[in-house]
Amino acid sequence: MFIDWKNLFAGAFMALALAGSAGAAGEFPNAPIRVIVPYGAGGTGDMVARIVGENAGAELGKAIIIENRSGANGIIGAQVASKAKPDGYTLMFMATGHVILPNVQSVPYDWHKDFTPVFGITATPLVIAVNAKSGIKSFADLVAVGKKAPNGLNYASGGAGSVSHLAAARLVRDLKINGTHVPFRGFSPAVQALLGDQVNFICATVADVIELSKSGNVRLLGVTAEKRQPLLPDVPTMKEQGFADFYASSWNAYVAPTGTPPEAIERLNAAFAKATADAGVQERLGSLGVSVMPKNRSELVKFMNDEEARWHKVIKDNAIKLEH
Template sequence: MKTAVKPDVEAAVKPAVKPVLRRMAMRCMLACIAACAPWLAAAPALAQPPGYPAKPVRIVVPFAAGGPADVLGRAVGEGIAKATGQSVLVENKAGAAGTIGVDMVAKAAPDGYTLALVPVGNIAVNPTLMPNLPYKPADLAPVAMLATAENVLVVNAATPVKSLAELLKLAGQKPGELSFASPGAGSQAHLAGELLQLDAHVKLNHVPYKGISPAMTDVVGGQVTMMFAQMSAALPYIKAGKLRPLGVASAKRSAVLPDVPTIAEQGFPKFEALSWYALMAPAGTPAEIVRKLSQHVDAVLADATLKEKLATLGMEAAGGTPQQLATTIQKESARWAGVIRQRHITID
């Protein structure tokens, strides 16, 4: 049986209850805030990713110290170090035409602290040329194009030919007798020679060497007819009058040899055999880190002093986004794969 509350009693109880309830609610809310305070204070720190780089960065150059790739890697590393305030260490990991160093980076932790300087051959040629390559292009993430390096077709200065047209005429008259040197099968110098044979419909004899120095020595000595050489290697001999340049294998003339026409100008409009070097990271490296690195590289390559230094090596500073580098790799891979298949190029 319910006990009725008289209206006058009910009216007296309500005002007394409300303040009590409000005080209890306030105490509960304050207790909850106090209990959660440590978590709330930590939340902003948890939301922010750790600063990059927070420790030294390593750039692996897959060739011996002292060469153009090494000079480029160290120059870029110094620039990134200045921009980030963090040390950048350059490690030379030579062997197997660059394969050992590139593979080491492909298998490194994808945290942005191990990077590779990767030449065109190791990312756009060798995957087709070497079926058993220990890494795949997909194992590496594009960061930025670092620089391009011009190649020039040279002959011994004692050779009677004075132009590309004369050289090709002689090659047509003596199929297979004229030879071209390269620092190794599958090198850019080798592929350029094969491309010339395809475009000019001539037959040349490829003579591979173990490195640029012995190849250049035999061209200078006249044991081999010609060679596509990087400008940095050929220029001293050209200036000394020991080699004659017949054509630059780039889309435009070289600033250091402005009077030498490109091969494209001499009847082969699509001919181009440009060496280039890119900065790459292990696949899976966070996109934000890749973006930061790309921006740092762009800033470094914009420096006028660095551009002048690269120019002395026959290089031109590049730059660009990871997406642009990915597109270049895709196009170059398809182009050189076509040359490799048409010329049936293999590595013993």
Template sequence: MRTSRPWMTQAATRTTAVHIHHQTNDTTWRSYMTIRRAWPCLVFGAACLCPLPIQAQSYPERSIRMIVAFATGASHILAIALSEKLRESLGQGVVPDFRPGAGGNLASALAAKAPTDGYTLLLTSPTIAISPSLFKNLGYDTFRDFTPISLLATVPNVLVVHPSVPAKSLKELIALAKAHPHKLNFGSGGVGSGSQLGSELFKALAKIDIVHVPYKGASIALTAMLGGEVDMVVSTVPATIPFINSGRMRGLAVLAPERVASLPKVPTTAEAGMPQVVVITWYGMFTRAGVKPEIVERLNTEIVKALRMPDIRASFAKVGLDTAPTTSAEFARFLREETDKWARVIRDADIRVN
């Protein structure tokens, strides 16, 4: 059994009833996995054959600032681990600068004002792909202001229900919701949060009518479900494992193309007949747009090298992070697909942030 990987789509189909474009899995997933298996050979083979330009060889000549969008959780773990590995490989300090606030947008706006010299990095989450469809005045433009360096890690999500809900599978949940429209509800970490968007995607593709109950944070939504306040929540796998294993929550489906090792008995949405419902929480590294390509390449090479180290992979796995290094171009395509995907969900669900 393999752990889930980030889903990088390339095609879309339209669901007429809800006007949401599905994104296909199989061809893209096989292609992406082929790229990932070949990537180490490509990186190190190219490094031997094509020396980097002199500027990239001398870079960096001073310390690098890594602006981090969140001060706790996976972002903190990634920032500390990668800053240490990059310091060793680059020969200069890489200093994490934790700037939480505004759901990650504060850090992105700050990074967008940095010089285009490669000495400022941004470590952030899907916020950078979601926020442009929710807010008018962000202080940054995802595609104009940043150059993607590499995807770093992913965390699969799972759809869980309270034990009192008489549904033992995703199909049974859909049938229950259709038999009792507007009776079931789902909790989320707030309006426009990833947990809401994941639930809205499922709701639209299943063509069911369930009520959104927003809370001030994903952990609060999970607590509310434990208390029986809501019927369903979409959350990250690591956050739900203790409750699923203790029977306080029931995992109906992992929202990923493959099952996860930590929840071996929970089927995927694809197995349940809904392969389009894929919700991956991811983390990526960016720098400013305009940074010289050879510097971006140097940063990508060192980050990928760090992510493939056994100690990094093992330490990340302990907290539910699956390392997911990519090329800069692959990450750019993935970012565009994620941005377009969530823009459609936000539009079709008419999600508005006050």
């Protein structure tokens, strides 16, 4: 009996190829997922991304790999992510600054058009911190120091145009005193500048100064939250001290390049939702002073639009300029 091996192998190959392509199309993910963190390793955002990513990766059955792309106040990472293939295998760990920056400078991305929301995960309030050796124990003391200095107060932030910059700039204006902004690439060097007496105060996340507060190296004058924080029960809110509507938080959310398949978005959304609901994850984040802020896609869109509008008003009302 004659067997047409050529046609037999061709048919078998075609069947395997079709089966493989169907499996690839129906099974997401089938490879590791890259999350671009647009800040350096070791910072609060980086730690949050790793904690949540570890748990979500286990849920997805594929590793979530953190890729730090720092620089230009988060712009470099955002640009890389916006140009990534929209297949679900590249996400960006978006931060507050990404919706603020377009209001104060030209950026090479449009977060409304270039990204699609996946899931909102965390938020942490800021604190106004001074060097404990400075003798400053209140905002009245801070004003007194500023009035004695020729150029007023020097304040550091985690980057020009960041939420810490805008919150500090607003504080200086609320105190009716001159101020000079000293930007750094992240909170860690800003904190070191404070400890080195290079600046009078900083607005930093709770996570970046909590241990220094416990050790007595920095003093916290106020927290930019609606209520006092569990890790800082003795630190009053800004509202308690007469600063109306002085709320600011550093939040994070996962976004994907526009065009990412809806089924991939939904699978990722479910994994991150489950990860942030995990008691162990919440405990680890809580130890950093970070609160879980679970938001689905529609909630996240509204939240980001509201944040942009709120900070745009602060920028306009307080005449905040990036170079300051």
